Amino acid sequence: MSKTVTDAIKDRRSVRKYKDVEIDPEKVRKCIENATLAPNSSNMQLWEFIHITDKKILKKIAYACFNQNAAKTSKNMVVFVARRDKWRSRAKENLNFLENLFDKQEKEGIDVKKRRILSRRYYKKIMPTIYSDFFGIIGIYKKLLSYIIGLFRPIYREVLFSDLKVVTHKSVALAAENFMLSMNEIGYDTCPMEGSDTTRVKKILNLPRKAEITMIISCGIKDKKGIYSPRFRVSFDEVYKRV
Ligand SMILES: Cc1cc2nc3c(=O)[nH]c(=O)nc-3n(C[C@H](O)[C@H](O)[C@H](O)COP(=O)(O)O)c2cc1C
Incomplete structure (x- = not known):
């Protein structure tokens, strides 16, 4: 039986180190298709998804992500781009x-x-x-x-x-979550990253000046040391208000 949405939500973790095992870019592409089904403001779909599989470009982007482990060891990356200009x-x-x-x-x-x-x-x-x-x-x-x-x-x-910046990035972030949960469903792991030099990333990918990067998501299969600590969340009572 395949995973339920709740299974995927509970199982997804931000992975900082991936195994040196390739992943199937076609499967990743399918998860990006799921990302496009996310709810979004006025259905304007002001987004773009740059799927990076080329090793040389992956290396350049990892450098622009300060060579953090989640980027350096990833096998594919997806750049989630807000395109308000469209x-x-x-x-x-x-x-x-x-x-x-x-x-x-x-x-x-x-x-x-x-x-x-x-x-x-x-x-x-x-x-x-x-x-x-x-x-x-x-x-x-x-x-x-x-x-x-x-x-x-x-x-x-x-x-x-x-305000419109927030409106646009909100929708792109929802697409990012769709993507990460879809990846989890098929046994692939991810790490969302905003730790990057976005000017450099845009230059590497030839993105127009008005394009804005919401986040970069690294992808792969988690190494046994890929999750740095048990999951921590503040108590539910602190964040849940019922009126
Ligand atoms: C917008 C955003 C940006 C993030 N940027 C980074 C990052 O640059 N590097 C990193 O290692 N983790 C990054 N994370 C992952 C968070 O640290 C992680 O989601 C949080 O610690 C909760 O852990 P979990 O995802 O395993 O539940 C980011 C997460 C989000 C949503």
Whole structure:
């Protein structure tokens, strides 16, 4: 019987040393496909996954990760990249998908007029309002506006350039967790790393200036000394609040 989600959640650990055994990049690719199924803000999918299998590039990236063991001994790496700059094309693709769906449903006699109007407004007006900015200036104007409107009714407030950074990285991080759990399910181990020189990593991978690295995940099969200590979490009562 295969592992349950709970099994994978409990079994996954951050592995700092991998065995000198190759892993199958095709299986890793499948886990990256699972990463793309993660929930994400407005389904904008502002992400990109760079799967590194080339030994020379792995070595360069490990150096950019300060040669930490989790990087140095890994067999594949996946760089989770936030691509906020792709908002225009992603909004367009979402709307195309929905328009095609509504065309089909209309032919089947389903009334989609209202949903079509709402979808168009969402991806043609709301998304550009949220994502467009000019050196952070429009963001400040939007923040002020949301503050004033917010005095009278609930309003979306994550409109600053820095807020959108958080919004985008949040979704990429969810994809990263999907990936790590999928890897655990098939008996592969991982370590998420933010300890890296992201400027160097971007340069090695030829990533555009606006791309931002959420984390790099090293992959392999854990060595018997690969887990440094038993798992520690603060008491559940300290973090759990029921209201
Ligand atoms: C965003 C993020 C960045 C991390 N960066 C590193 C890192 O650079 N190097 C490292 O060895 N572990 C890194 N970790 C792993 C954490 O130290 C680890 O998840 C934590 O100690 C809990 O252990 P566990 O994952 O085995 O449950 C990172 C984890 C996350 C989520």
